[in-house]
Amino acid sequence: MNARVDELLEAAVNGYEDAIRRSCDIQRALALALAFEPAHSILNATADLTRDIGAVQLSGARWLLDS
Amino acid sequence: MTSLHWESTGDGDPVLMIMGLGLSGGAWWRTVPVLSRSLRVITFDNRGVGRSRALLNSYTTEAMADDVVSVLDAAGVERAHVYGFSLGGMVAQQLALRHPERVRSVVLGATHPGGPRAARPSDDVIAFFRRRSSMSAKDAARASVPFNYGPRCRREHKDRIAEDIRRRLAHPFPERAYKAQMVAAALHNCYRRLKRIEAPTLVVHGRHDRVVPPANAEILAEHIPRAELRILDDAGHLYSTEQPEVDEEIARFFLEAG
Numbered sequence: 001m002n003a004r005v006d007e008l009l010e011a012a013v014n015g016y017e018d019a020i021r022r023s024c025d026i027q028r029a030l031a032l033a034l035a036f037e038p039a040h041s042i043l044n045a046t047a048d049l050t051r052d053i054g055a056v057q058l059s060g061a062r063w064l065l066d067s
Numbered sequence: 068m069t070s071l072h073w074e075s076t077g078d079g080d081p082v083l084m085i086m087g088l089g090l091s092g093g094a095w096w097r098t099v100p101v102l103s104r105s106l107r108v109i110t111f112d113n114r115g116v117g118r119s120r121a122l123l124n125s126y127t128t129e130a131m132a133d134d135v136v137s138v139l140d141a142a143g144v145e146r147a148h149v150y151g152f153s154l155g156g157m158v159a160q161q162l163a164l165r166h167p168e169r170v171r172s173v174v175l176g177a178t179h180p181g182g183p184r185a186a187r188p189s190d191d192v193i194a195f196f197r198r199r200s201s202m203s204a205k206d207a208a209r210a211s212v213p214f215n216y217g218p219r220c221r222r223e224h225k226d227r228i229a230e231d232i233r234r235r236l237a238h239p240f241p242e243r244a245y246k247a248q249m250v251a252a253a254l255h256n257c258y259r260r261l262k263r264i265e266a267p268t269l270v271v272h273g274r275h276d277r278v279v280p281p282a283n284a285e286i287l288a289e290h291i292p293r294a295e296l297r298i299l300d301d302a303g304h305l306y307s308t309e310q311p312e313v314d315e316e317i318a319r320f321f322l323e324a325g
Contacts, residue, residue, distance in 0.1 A: 010259065041068070045122065048130065055127040059181070059256040066182045066258055 006065065013061045020054035023047075072118035073111035073138045077103030080171070081144045082321055083135060084110045085162075087153030087177075088248050089240040091117030096234060097307050098150075101314035106321060109147070111138045113155075115244030124243050126251040128154075128181075132161035139169055148321040149266075152176040153279060153304070154248055157255040163264045164257065172267040172324035174317050177276055177304050179283035180290070181255035186282035200246065204239045208232045217275035217303035227308050261290035267324045268294040271313060273302030295320075 024047045031043035074092060076099055084095050092110030102108045114121035114134055135158065139147055148171045151159025156178025163170045179185040187193075192214055199207045209232065212221065216228055268291045272284035281298060288296035297316065302309040 048122070051133070052123075052125060052127050052130055055129040056254055059254045062256050062259050063182055066184050066256075 009065055013058060013065065017058055020050060024051050069114055069122050069134070070120045071111055071114065071134055071138055073109060073141060075142060076108045077106060079106040080321065081107045081109060081147040083139060083147045083149050084108060085135060085149065085151040085155030085158045086113060087155050088252065089116065089245045091238055093117065093238060097311055098314045102318050105318055109138065109142050109144070113248070115247060116240050117238065124247045126247040128157045128161045128251050128255045129165065131158040131251060132165050135162050136166050136169060146171050148172045148324065150174040150176065150317065151178065153178055154252050157181065157252060160257040160264065163266050164260050167265055170266045172321060174269045174271060174320065175287055176271045177273065177279050177306060179279050180258040180261055180286055182258035184258050184286065186280040188278055188280060192277050200242060204236055208235055214277050215303060215305045217273055217301060217309055219301045220303065220309040224309065231305065231308055261287065262292060264291045266293070269297060269317065269320045270294055271297045271299065271306065271317070273299045273304060273306040273309065275303040278304040
């Protein structure tokens with residue numbers, strides 16, 4: 001792969017990773033603010049899911065970039 | 068709800084230990100007495116293993132790294148030295164990348180960076196790990212000996228291997244957690260991001276490791292900017308059993324890293 005294209009794709013993947021992190025942080029901050037059930041647990045669980053689904057997507061994308 | 072069991076031994080700068088596939092924090096029994104002479108050693112059971120529980124049976128090394136931060140918070144530790152072994156080393160990489168402010172230094176033992184550039188074990192090793200889940204715990208422990216230990220240890224230290232197996236069988240791990248951790252290891256991929264790990268790092272690996280080929284240690288040491296490489300000539304995967312003197316070196320590394 002062309003080095004410039006590779007750099008751009010890597011930057012895009014890194015940007016997506018940052019977006020996932022921000023989304024998780026927002027959900028966890030909301031969970032802290034809403035300290036009543038089930039809202040607190042649901043928001044923490046959705047933050048976990050966002051992180052883990054994102055992790056699978058990022059792993060796959062980086063796998064393709066490295067292949 | 069995910070709940071994590073952790074323990075703390077000794078005083079001094081904190082070291083957090085992350086164990087490998089299917090094993091609880093108690094599996095550090097050879098290393099904790101050495102490190103805790105001069106350091107505060109924190110061990111914990113990874114999610115789904117030992118006395119820890121997980122909400123879902125889908126794990127990633129990212130999630131397991133976030134678990135480490137929860138343990139550090141519970142232990143009142145802001146920054147710690149981190150020692151990850153095998154799967155635990157993959158979690159340690161994620162921790163150093165996701166939460167660099169919590170990491171003083173890292174030891175990566177018998178682990179790999181993930182992704183297609185990682186060196187894969189031979190087909191017979193992969194076949195063994197696939198059929199391992201259908202074996203009894205006792206049979207699996209015995210059958211894993213040629214994969215876990217180097218030739219010298221199998222020849223000269225049968226007593227140590229027997230002790231490892233006895234302790235492992237005393238704490239069998241749930242099959243679901245084992246499979247979930249296998250998935251986490253398969254998905255792990257830090258290869259491209261190793262260059263972003265800023266903490267001083269020691270990469271330790273047995274030359275005869277069949278589970279995680281030693282070429283992975285070279286990849287890690289080459290790509291992590293402040294990494295040192297220590298290859299143990301007479302050891303396989305479970306090098307702490309085979310060359311226990313390495314634990315002294317690791318303690319020194321943490322003390323010097325400050």
